[in-house]
Amino acid sequence: MASYDLVCDECGHDFEVFRQGFLKDEDRVCPDCGSSEVRQKFSSFLSSIGGSSSGGCAPSGGSPFG
């Protein structure tokens, strides 16, 4: 028995499917919204750790405690 982590592209609902073999088309359906736009998540993915000095959310000038 293998478990597959799936995520729905429509509503973003992530769920798990237990299947002995490979996934079938009927398994790749979101139980939340019923969409078939479901893709398999990868257990290990690269996450960008560390901050770049770009893309800040600071306005130029103006302080909330001014």
Ligand SMILES: [Zn+2]
């Ligand atoms: Zn969905």
